[in-house]
Amino acid sequence: MIQIDNLAFSYGPKEVLKNISMEILPGNIYGLLGENGVGKTTLLTLLCGLKKVQSGSIRVDGRDPFDRQPSLLADQFYLADEVAPVHAKAIDFAREHGVFWPNFNLDAFSGILAEFEVDPSQKMDAMSAGQLKKTYISFALACRVRYYYLDEPTNGLDIPSKSQFRKALMKYTPEDASVVISTHQVRDLENVIDPIIILDRRDVLLNASTAQIAEKLYFDYSTQINPDALYLEQTPGGTVQVYPNATGEESKVNVEALFNAVHAHKDVVKAMFHTNL
Amino acid sequence: MSEVFNFQRFWTYFKYDLKQMWRNHFKVALFLGLLPLLLYIIWVLCSLSFTRNWSAPVLEVRYVFFYLAALVIVLYQARTYGHLTDRQKGSNYLMIPASTLEKFVSMMLMTLVIIPILFVGVYLLLDGLLSLVDPHYGKTLVSGINDIIAEVWQADLAGASFGELFPRGLFIITALISFAQSLVYFLLSGLVFKKWKILGGLMVSYGFGLVLTVVAGFVVTGEKFRSWVEMLDSGSQVDFAQSFISGSLNIGLAVSSIFLIALMIGVYYRIKTIKH
Structure with missing residues (x-):
């Protein structure tokens, strides 16, 4: 198992990773x-x-890579x-x-x-x-x-x-x-x-399985516009919309739409998935 | 299985390293080793063309070529493992499952044993063969160098022969350590500098030489210098000169040895800490 705790890394004054914590499971x-x-x-x-952690830690089966x-x-x-x-x-x-x-x-x-x-x-x-x-x-x-x-x-x-x-x-x-x-x-x-896993500058916006994502978010491929949509994109056959899954209905996760929805509503999505900040 | 050094894993890695060296770098050492033959052919052809006489390269020219070839081998060390600073190739190297110590030992064996033996061995073997085959070729490089050393050993230095001041065994060790030091120095230069690996090494060496000269200036102008002057005044120049020569050579050997160890530690540390 890989355990990442409060990882931070910068190239000189340019901070790239900050406060990254997550587990990577087998x-x-x-x-x-x-x-x-x-x-x-x-x-x-x-x-x-290939690089050395500057702050925080990474442990792969308890060892420093x-x-x-x-x-x-x-x-x-x-x-x-x-x-x-x-x-x-x-x-x-x-x-x-x-x-x-x-x-x-x-x-x-x-x-x-x-x-x-x-x-x-x-x-x-x-x-x-x-x-x-x-x-x-x-x-x-x-x-x-x-x-x-x-x-x-x-x-x-x-x-x-x-x-x-x-x-x-x-x-x-x-x-x-x-x-x-x-x-x-x-x-x-x-x-x-x-x-x-969706990384942002200095943050992990999302780290969830597709089942967890589909449980919390609904991916609507119909042509009817939903006013609660976190993200909406016109496609040749209609639209793809992402909005909170209020009914518990299953839908197929569209990763690209998910990515854009997460970026457009970082705080909403983080709160929804309780991402470890 | 030890994470620091395991002989079986080292042997696997060493064989792998040998194959990579053979594919990429040994050919250069072999080519330089073949230089006596090339020099001989060019010399004979030129001689036949211009003077219509058969003549072979004279010993002095062969000394110069041997020295230049050895110099190229020394400088070339900056390239043998220089790919470690390249992000792609260096990453491949670092991710090979062998310990830093195993990689370091293999690197040292290549640099200090395999490549020099390959170069010197082939060079001197060809030189010896040419000496056997062509009477115009004259004596071999080895016997020529031996003659020079013998002459130097007989030379009078302040009332004593050079051989008395500096035992022959110690001289050979000094020469070998200096050669090894040069090889490891340029190996390290190749591991440190991303570009201009040879030039970088030469520039640092020049800068280091300048600093050493300044430091030596401070040391010599101190108490030691006054004692030397007193010795000269007391008329015991012979004792002074002998102790000075002997002392300098021994200090030189000690400094070279320390410097070689420091360079090797530098190489190990560089492999251990290099990042991509």
Whole structure:
């Protein structure tokens, strides 16, 4: 389990994260959403130990990730938004790197890569950005670790690959894994991420499962305008409106509309979900 | 399993590091090691073209080339692990499940053992082979350097031979430590500077030299300097000169050793604390 308490981080005088507290539980795929510059990547790099917490604490199974203990590193994988080209064939890269992750499975790597239609014998420094990303995604999923920190994993992927990514994510991540996905491409991962975390500058606006969200908010796709709507958007087929769920009726969560509703009515939503401030 | 050092995990990491080095950097060391052959071919071709005589590179030229190649190897250390400062490649490196100590030991073995042995070994082997094959080539670099050392050892320094003032074993250790110090210095420079890794290292070295000169100026103008002057006045120049030379060389060795250890600690600390 990951425990974050009163986390704060700044780049010089520029404060990025402040007063962040939350728990990340096993068996979930968290969607980490937020506007540009709110600190999503910073949070992921703090979680995996690439950065040191300046104030507050992060504990992953009781350990400080910045200690970079080998046993914790072998239990996690951080996939950066932009990945490094390596002067090696994809299959050699996987074979050489995979030895450090005890649950790494080379067949799984080859299988995912085949689904992405990437040639494993291709040199990684000769790959396109999309192919390179797919190679890293395949490697990450083949590691079968307990903690995944994926920063914009669908960036640079073509349309079929996004669907393949979702399938591979569901198929290859262990059941008790905690996956944190930072993304702006909410539609790519709408059906996969649950719970949803919405970060704001210096705050967590929302950290709730889709069931909890659907219990508190109603997503109306009809054409009739509701005056209580927290957010309303015209769509080609009608509208999407978000308003407090007074009747307890179930609706399908639209993550993009949710994000906009939360940003438009931060205090209302925080009060509604009792977000730990 | 220890989180600090586990031999099995270290061995796995070392093999991995060796493969990465082979793929990315050993070729440079090998190429520099092949320099005697290249020099020989160019020299012979030029000689045949311009004078129509077969001649091989003279020993003095070979000394210079060996020195320059060693210099390139030293400066090149700034690149071998320089990718650690790159956000993408550095993140990959830091996230490999091995401890900081294991990564550090492997880095030191590459820098201080594998790369120098590869370079010096290939260089001197080729030099020896050329000396065997072509009578025009003359003596090997090793025997040439040995002759110079022997001459220096016989040299009279204030009534004593250099060998008496500074034992040969100690001289070899000093030379090795100085070489190791240079290698680790530029390795650290590569880990600290994001850009201009070699230039950055050279500039810091220059600045450090300036500071040391000023500090040395203060030390020498103190009580010690007065005692040296008194010794000279008393007519015991020989004792003074001998103790000065011997003392300087021993202090130099001690300072180099301390500096090397400090640099190694710096490398370890940099790996431990680097952030991306």
